[in-house]
Amino acid sequence: MSQFTRRDFLISTATVAAASALGGTAFAAAPGNLRYTPEKGAKLRVLRWKRFVQGDEDTWIANTKKFTQLTGVDVRIDNESWEDVRPKAAVAANVGSGPDIIIGWFDDPHQYPDKLVDLTDLAGYLGNKYGGWYDVCKKYGTRDGKWIGLPLGVIGNALVYRESHIKAAGFDSIPKDTAGFLKLCQALKAKGTPPGFALGKAVGDGNNWAHWLLWSHGGKLVDDKGNVVVNSPETVASLEYAKELYQTFVPGTLSWLDPSNNKAFLDGQVSLTANGISVYYSAKNSPDPKLQEMAKDIQHARFPIGPVGKPTELMQFTQSMLFKYSKYPNAAKAYLQFMMESDQYNPWMKAAIGYVSQPLKAYESNPVWTEDPKHTPYRDGASIMLDNGYSGPLGLASAAAMADYIVLDMVAEAASGAKTPKEAAARAASRAERYYKV
16 A cells, blocks of 8 residues: 655646645645645634544544645544534534534435535546445435545444354344244343344434334335325335344333433343444453453344345445635635545545545455455445435435434434324324425
């Protein structure tokens, strides 16, 4: 892998002279590539979600410092809880001030596309250089033919389980179908090693598994044209299944946020959940010998196939948004470009043991995916996942419905018995129709 030097960023004598006159250093990954000249006195503020894997944060900060050394642009990084990123981004868009770059969730850019800088030139450059964007990344990042967000990657979601507990329950592996999966969960509860899945306002873990459950039975919030169709027999069937599954859960899942199942698993409260690779990372890198031993027992698997007969997985999608109120859009583009180039992106992904999987196809070859077979199930997130607006178009309605937790709340209400499956489906439809106006 080549290493960047300051010379790589100086594209020609004339351009450097011009950049110096502006007070900044011209940015380029290599001669002949896309280049941005940071504005005079440029300073950036970046808001991103708090890390669950230390290697992610450490390498992100190190890469940012390298960018500052090469360009002279100071970058301040703010970290917010997963649940707080979305509302803070919405406030920034509405009031017209805040961080220059916000790294947010799913289709959030589609809530305020007119507030964001067009990143088509940068996305086109990266796609051409690194094997192209996965289709789901194009769908999330673009609107009306323009890139309004720059996909950072997919925080993979998979079943995380204790292999010894699965075997003690009478199973050699995770069943491939939902009927078998329910029997496994029932057996785990009977053994005193229950499963647990987030049903609180968990941006990633709750939304991901709830959408899988709905889609696996053939239900969906909207059809291809954006008509609300969630109040259907297929949805009711998924919620009946959710009721049975919930009976096997450890108590407390109705209030679980994104960190909750990590803690429950590492504390030994559950032996099966849905999560990123962060649980394994934490156990493997813990100084506690008990957790190190647990890491040897941890395995990962894809979600089972439901009656619909095909994979129906949602995973946490994260992308960068550059706001038009930024005083330094060139510096911000230079930063985004730098962080997505292979000399930064590959080490960052590897340091986080694949916690975020690639949005660009060339990065599939990163050795992180093969150096430990427990990493491999997370590699193909972007190539297998559905988008959260499935099967309708992404846009203001899908983003707002996701931000309002309509599907997750529906599953929680039905699973817990707060509403019957039919009542929960009808309420979800009523809520969705506020956003999907025909």
